[in-house]
Amino acid sequence: MHVRVNAAISADGKLSSRRREQIAISGDDDFDRVDRLRAESDAVMVGVGTILADDPSLTIDSADRRENRREKGLAENPARVVADSHIRTPPNATVLDDSAETYLLVSEAAPSDFVAQMEEQDATVIATGENRADLAGAFDELQSHGIERLFVEGGGEIIFSLFEEGLVDRLSVFVGSVVIGGRDAPTLSDGDGFVEDFPQLDLERVERVDSGVVLEYDVPA
Numbered sequence: 001m002h003v004r005v006n007a008a009i010s011a012d013g014k015l016s017s018r019r020r021e022q023i024a025i026s027g028d029d030d031f032d033r034v035d036r037l038r039a040e041s042d043a044v045m046v047g048v049g050t051i052l053a054d055d056p057s058l059t060i061d062s063a064d065r066r067e068n069r070r071e072k073g074l075a076e077n078p079a080r081v082v083a084d085s086h087i088r089t090p091p092n093a094t095v096l097d098d099s100a101e102t103y104l105l106v107s108e109a110a111p112s113d114f115v116a117q118m119e120e121q122d123a124t125v126i127a128t129g130e131n132r133a134d135l136a137g138a139f140d141e142l143q144s145h146g147i148e149r150l151f152v153e154g155g156g157e158i159i160f161s162l163f164e165e166g167l168v169d170r171l172s173v174f175v176g177s178v179v180i181g182g183r184d185a186p187t188l189s190d191g192d193g194f195v196e197d198f199p200q201l202d203l204e205r206v207e208r209v210d211s212g213v214v215l216e217y218d219v220p221a
């Protein structure tokens with residue numbers, strides 16, 4: 001499986017403010033770049049923190065791109081994947097609507113009545129890991145469902161875990177020309193953080209987009 005991570009950060013590295021509300025850091029051109037990357041993927045993934053904060057759709061905006069996928073025999077939207085160990089995704093979350101397939105990556109500790117409720121809503125539940133979803137194991141299972149190109153849009157907790165487990169192949173970051181600040185505001189990579197063996201990146205491309213810049217990195221194995 002090929003895993004690409006993308007996020008938009010402020011010039012001081014934040015994904016959002018301390019209120020953890022959705023903030024449009026990207027401008028129109030960057031949102032369009034992200035829409036193209038979604039269209040080129042088999043699935044779009046976020047952590048449940050992003051579901052609770054943003055209630056995203058994770059679908060493709062452009063009708064042309066959806067049509068293009070249909071012509072290739074693909075579903076008009078990529079699948080949606082939510083890392084959600086104990087099922088905190090609300091039953092009325094937009095990712096559970098019928099515009100795309102949805103996978104929930106849960107742990108074996110996820111309450112069985114919540115699992116049943118998600119399955120009733122046509123979500124596919126993949127259980128790995130004792131108390132927290134085991135991402136590597138869950139990705140193997142996603143591959144068996146035909147997901148080869150996974151596009152991860154955040155947030156900071158899930159991005160850290162993916163780097164920690166060596167699961168990231170590519171990273172693109174839009175750096176907006178704004179300062180958000182706040183010691184409790186989420187950053188691109190949160191979790192416990194690294195103290196040694198910091199993942200190294202190869203900077204491949206820098207492009208001015210909107211009033212910011214897109215940095216495109218390869219992540220060597």
Ligand SMILES: NC(=O)C1=CN([C@@H]2O[C@H](COP(=O)(O)OP(=O)(O)OC[C@H]3O[C@@H](n4cnc5c(N)ncnc54)[C@H](OP(=O)(O)O)[C@@H]3O)[C@@H](O)[C@H]2O)C=CC1
Nearest residue numbers: 007008016020047048049050083085154155156157158161
């Ligand atoms: N600017 C941007 O591009 C973006 C901004 N955001 C912003 O980021 C914030 C949300 O980020 P954040 O709170 O970090 O949430 P995340 O979306 O990273 O979700 C984190 C949650 O995912 C669950 N999870 C399941 N398995 C794992 C695992 N193996 N490793 C880590 N987490 C796992 C955990 O909950 P549990 O233990 O219950 O499973 C964890 O709390 C919001 O403010 C949102 O607006 C989000 C995306 C993009």
Ligand SMILES: Nc1nc(O)c(N)c(N[C@@H]2O[C@H](COP(=O)(O)O)[C@@H](O)[C@H]2O)n1
Nearest residue numbers: 008023024025026054056057058059153
């Ligand atoms: N690329 C990008 N730029 C920003 O400024 C953002 N705030 C985000 N957020 C991500 O996009 C998701 C919203 O998706 P929908 O438009 O609802 O499909 C949001 O949940 C974050 O993952 N991204």
